[in-house]
Amino acid sequence: MIEMLQQASSYAADVDGLVILVAVLSGFWFFIAQAVFFGLIFRYRAKPGKKSKYVTGREKHLNRWISFPHGLVLVCDIFIIIGSVNVWYNIKQQLPEADRVVRITGQQWAWTFQHPGSDGELDTGDDIYAVDELHVEVDKTYHFLLEARDVLHSFSVPVFRLKQDALPGRSITGWFRPTLTGEFDVQCAEICGIGHGLMAARIFITDEAGHAAWVTQNTPNP
Amino acid sequence: MSVKPIATTRSATGIPTGRLAVWWLLASEVVIFGGLLGSYIMHRMGHPEWAEAAVHTNTWFGAFNTFVLLTSSFTAVLAHQAAESGQGKKAAKYLLLTMGGALTFLLVKSVEWTIEISHGYTITANTFWSFYYTAAGLHGLHVIAGAIIMGFVAADAWRGEELQRVELIGIYWHFVDLVWIFLFPLLYIAK
Amino acid sequence: MSDNHHVNYKRVYLWLLALLVVSVAGPFIGILSVTLITAFGIAVVKANLVIQNFMHLRWEKTLAKWVLITSLALMALFVAGAAPDVMRHEGQNWVNVAAADAVDRGVVDEHAEEETDVAVAEPGVFDAVGQFNLICAMCHGSASDGMGAAGLALDPRPADFTDPAFWETRDDQRVKTAIRDGGVAVGASALMAPWGALYDDAQLDALVEYVRSFGPTGQ
């Protein structure tokens, strides 16, 4: 299903790659464990006249069967940790140079997106405010300043593999770089009251010309 | 009084059952107060401006109450000493003195709070005062609970029954004292 | 285990009182670090005296010591884990604007006037305008024209109280019911939430009056 969902940001593929890494490593253990488990149940089912073995678990040659996989699980964990730190650092900790900055404000139960106008700067007269519509240009790096007015919200764009809670009183910076054009869902992924289910927005990713046209069309008259 | 089950009389750890339970109870209290005071300390260090509010707490009330609690702890331990040597009546008297300490503490506290509230420093005045009333209030509830239980223990001790409980309520009371020993600098002295 | 530990309780008690005097005297020197050391250092010493001598932990089995040490260590762990977010007001890619503001405000207050940091809200007075702007305006707009930020997204759109046509079919009772029990109660949109749990009857009337003031009769 995750393949069905498009990868519309520069790091979406990294997140999916990590998911696949975890799936392979943990899936390996999962299937081995289940196979051994059902195998043992079948092999040692009760048969008339056959008594169970007396095993304490301290026997060296048997104990290996626990301690060896035990060590291997640890090794797998280390691979996952490395992969995960990589992805996490890239998405949440570092900030690549921004082409544009948008301010995203969550409130019960709508998103307000403050786009920079044609001057490319926030908090100037030509800023474009849009409710529940985020318009971005493909292949440009965006920083977002995430804020909330009342309660917790969470800015989530599944096709970007991006999610970040918005907190009242705080301003959280993050980034994304769209790589596909199209129109996708923006969700609120933190329960925010009775209208939580209504708090949907759309992100419109257009090419340079399309975006410029939208900016011109929507720039407020001075 | 119902008969005690055999289970209560056993002591596989070597610590009498009642005392073992009190230690576990204290551990659970440590984390309750720890969570509250930890939250307070984190906020306090992040908000230097709270020192401004803390100026309005009255160190002398706090110091006097510390004195009261230390004294009541002293009488509690004397009660334990008396109970150990089997002097139930003497233990009960010392416990009564300890309860008197608790009552004094609460009286001083109520005077102090009345003055503060009348000056507008209510629980909603700012978050420092919220912590101040919550922490001291939670501690005050423990004082009240301790004093009530102590009344029952003292009544039993007077009749020479359940003398081991004198020590148990004593340990609890020392803990209440300990919490105040830390609340005093946190709320009153550090300004 | 023996119960015959001969502690001189009176001596411990006198020590505790002496330490109390020192910790109260500490702040009079007026140096912050001295205050903190006398306050918290002495608290630890006092606590130790009480624990060891009054609670008899010195003679107790190791188990009890471990129980208490574990609970204390866990609290240290909790503070260590939470402090980067709660104690600090900025970090990697985030800043706690509200807390920083509160600090600034507090510092300003300090210079402006001594006692002004105590803002006591007047009890009993219901601020209908304030509540409208806080709650209703999100959808209905602060100009009451149904153009609130959240309202733009809704279908059907929130009612426009400035529209005279709206008031032709409405009376105060209906508006009140709608506020109290939600849009469904008057056959309107389910997206109008019931707010009755928030306001008592008089407050509802005040809100209705304010809403009514946008309509033709109010002008």
Add this chain to the structure above:
Amino acid sequence: MAQATVDVQHAEHDVHEHHGPQGVLKYLWSTDHKVIAMQYLFTGMFMAVVGGFMAYVFRMQLAFPGSSVPGFGIVSPGEYNALVTNHGTIMIFWVAMPVLIAAFGNFLIPLMIGADDMVFPRINRLSFQVFFLSALVILGSLFVEGGGFGGAWTAYPPLSAQGMYNQTPLGATLWLIGVALEFVAFLLGGINFITTLMNARAPGMKAYDVPLVCWMIVIASILFMLSVGPLIAGAVMLLFDQTLGTGFYDPAAGGDPILWQHLFWFFGHPEVYVVLLPAIGITIDIVATFARKKVFGYKLMLYTTVATGVLSFFVWAHHQFISGIDPRMANVFMVTTLLISVPIAELMFVIIATLYGGSIRLTTPMLWALAFIAEFLIGGVTGIFLGASGADIYFHDTYFVLAHFHYTFFPIAIIGTFAALTYWFPKMFGKMMSDTLGKIHFWGTIIPFNVIFIPLFVLGMGGQHRRIYNYQHFPDLAGADFQLLRVIATIALLTMLAFQLVFFFNFLRSLLWGEKAPKNPWNANTLEWTTESPPPHGNWPPDQMPKVYRGPYEYGRPDREPDFWPQDEPA
């Protein structure tokens, strides 16, 4: 204190007297640990029905949005939130905990360690009374003006703190009070379990002779006790925010909403292990009995459990990766989170290794115990996706999370409970349960369970987020294929709920007309099987209190003819 150190052997002869409960009042007021266990069990089962009904209502709403749910009516967004919130709260605090820890802890600990009761029977009774009160409060909170609290079981402020945000000021406050009372009940109960196990063991029973399930319940109680404190403090602060208007969690007043998240999850994560450990303990005891095998490494199991418990305190912020905590801290918590997979994997390996060389009898309790392992493995493995912070950016608050923790909590709370109930039913009620009906119920529960939650994994991977009453507002999620998966899950849920009727029928039938149970129907070793079924008040005649000569898992010894060796049989 001097009295308490009286020679234990001597004391056992003269202190006890028998007066069994008589009449209903006597029953309600009983301090007998078995009676209190039943009270917890039946309250928990009733709450499970309530929680199950809630699941039915909101699953129906999700599958057929907007249509009237039979037995409930139209589900409004506010009601939907209240349903999911209280479903979560009730299932964890009023089903999993009372049944697994309180009911089985109360029933098993004194019996398994050879004591006649808990060490503090009256505190035990008080614990249940407070618990019962808390259950009434939480049920009452659903019917007050404004409706039940709808801010999710995590109750993050500011939503939970202010009535103007959640619109359920009364419901939210009652919810909080209910939860806090429940904590108090379990603190009282927990102290009792811990001291009973530590102090009241039968003569001869050393620490390593205690059946693992008792250790697990006690370690769980310790975890609960040490983790819940900060949340109790936090709950008081939240209560003041709600009722007095303080600003502990209000950023505008200098408070911090993140503080609550830390307080909550500092408790919330260990809480997972609080309910998990008893279920693992139940499983290992049942597996040992029906595989006729000694547990593969008793001490290994015990120490691993302690290690899990300790580690569980270091991982809490993995629930908060994207909640606005400093991103650098996420790395620390991610590492600890993945490390905890090691001891948990080890616990699973030990149970699986116990099967080796056994003589496995697939009775109903054994089926449940084995299903616990098979299903919990899925829950454990999917947890790694969420523990890896990079992947959690995507998975957080999606149905993947939901499916993951249902794959842990369902095995814990439902499978574990049914395993224990079918295993100890003969001891509890003195009647045998029908094995055929038990197996029908087993398969009728396990298969639909997987059919409910596997589609939810898929939905989660497709980006479906949680706590949404109707997905029509999200065009990417409103498609027919997504809706089909929701309908499948709902139909499976209905099937599963229907099969629970088989269980209730079997339960009542066995209770009324079941075959009388012998003392030791499963040929098990532990002490509870050495007394009558059901055990009398005081468990054993006071002059025949058991003594212990060996560990609890001496099955299949080559030097003995019967393949079991009860703990109290002199060598």
